[in-house]
Amino acid sequence: MAFPGLQHVALTVSDLERSTTWYAALFGADPVLDEDEDGGRFHHTVFALDGGMLFGLHTHQGRESRDRFDEQRTGLDHVSFAAGSHAELEQWARKLTELGIEHDGIKKSHYGSGISFRDPDGIALEFFAFPES
Template structure:
């Protein structure tokens, strides 16, 4: 049996694609590599390329399931998305978030690693996470 594969992409549904695209462009300091209607016509996706070959997509759907609700990690489904970094890069990410005007938790340490928590325009929980040094 082969090893379980790595994640190739993560896609999140957003309430305002233009606003979220601009916000993620600032956070990622990158332009989307794809911005198109999906061939079925059911959604539009704007996709960013992250390090390691992972893609990060923003989706907006042509049909709505009955309204938009603010994201909450307390609901069944996604809890948060963590972006990998090293312990030495955490301070750089704090500076980058401060420069972009993005509120964050500051660096929090635990025995399993350190992280910086923050939220996107739809309140989706995000994190920069570094495993423990050593």
């Protein structure tokens, strides 16, 4: 049996409205779901990305720690979005700049190239493309 791919990612954010607006601009799309979960423990706003993957933003009804994200803490290091080519990375770099999102430019390595940036809570994000053959 093959191990399945990721179906969704959910991030806890400190300000759902701010993060929803920020991610909607980044994704160029509105959420497909915005509701309290059945038990009332959290609220989620969900975006549908290409390839069938979902990307969720959660708030835990005021119980969030409100700590800034730190990739050195055990847990999430970063979330990476697939780019198909170096040319696509260049397009994303331009879009991030147009949106006023700070980034490090395209960094190249033997295993691929990427652009690192952060969301309003400081959560580390990246666009990544494998080396072109």
